[in-house]
Amino acid sequence: MQNYGDPNKLDFIYSELAFGQLFFVAYSSCLFLADTFTQKFKLVKRKSVAALDKFKVYV
Secondary structure, X not given: OOOOOXXXXXXXXXXXXXXXXXXXXXXXXXXXHHHHHHHHHHHHHHHHHHHHHHHHHHO
C-alpha cells in the first residue's frame, strides 16, 4: 500500500470539493428561483397591464 502523503491534506481536498459542490447547488437553486420569480413577475405584470387596459376602457 502506498502512502499518499498527509491525510489531512486529503481531508482538505475533500472538504474543498464538498464546498464547491455545495456552492454549485446553492448557485443553481438561486438561478432557478430567480428564473421562476422573473417568470411570475412577468405574468403579474402582464395581468396588471391587462387590468389597467380594462380600467381605461371603463373610465
